Amino acid sequence: MFVRFVVGDDGEHHRLLTGIVAEARFLRDNDRLTVEERDRLEDTYQWFNDHVPVPPFATAGWPRDVVSWFKDDATEAISRMWDLIALLRDHDVPTRMLRSARPGKVLYEDAFQVVVEEWKHL
Numbered sequence: 708m709f710v711r712f713v714v715g716d717d718g719e720h721h722r723l724l725t726g727i728v729a730e731a732r733f734l735r736d737n738d739r740l741t742v743e744e745r746d747r748l749e750d751t752y753q754w755f756n757d758h759v760p761v762p763p764f765a766t767a768g769w770p771r772d773v774v775s776w777f778k779d780d781a782t783e784a785i786s787r788m789w790d791l792i793a794l795l796r797d798h799d800v801p802t803r804m805l806r807s808a809r810p811g812k813v814l815y816e817d818a819f820q821v822v823v824e825e826w827k828h829l
């Protein structure tokens with residue numbers, strides 16, 4: 708099973724939803740976070756940079772709409788994502804967790820995640 712955390716409401720199609728990392732960055736870059744929230748966000752980003760490989764989005768020649776899904780046994784990384792969700796919810800940003808056994812055509816895989824071209828239907 709794989710999980711993906713996204714911004715959006717239940718009625719929105721999964722292929723139109725953005726990831727929570729990008730949305731949290733948007734809040735930071737638009738000065739919508741307190742100093743404490745910004746520090747917490749930067750600590751979370753640093754943890755990901757130190758522990759989770761960065762897929763080669765810029766150099767792989769993948770389509771623009773590929774997305775990352777966590778493997779469900781990447782428990783520490785998933786726990787850190789809940790920290791980002793809490794931050795977004797504090798700013799009234801709607802979030803969802805998607806689950807799928809087959810989220811799409813796998814283009815990349817490591818111990819924590821897959822990058823996929825999503826299917827039209829999960």
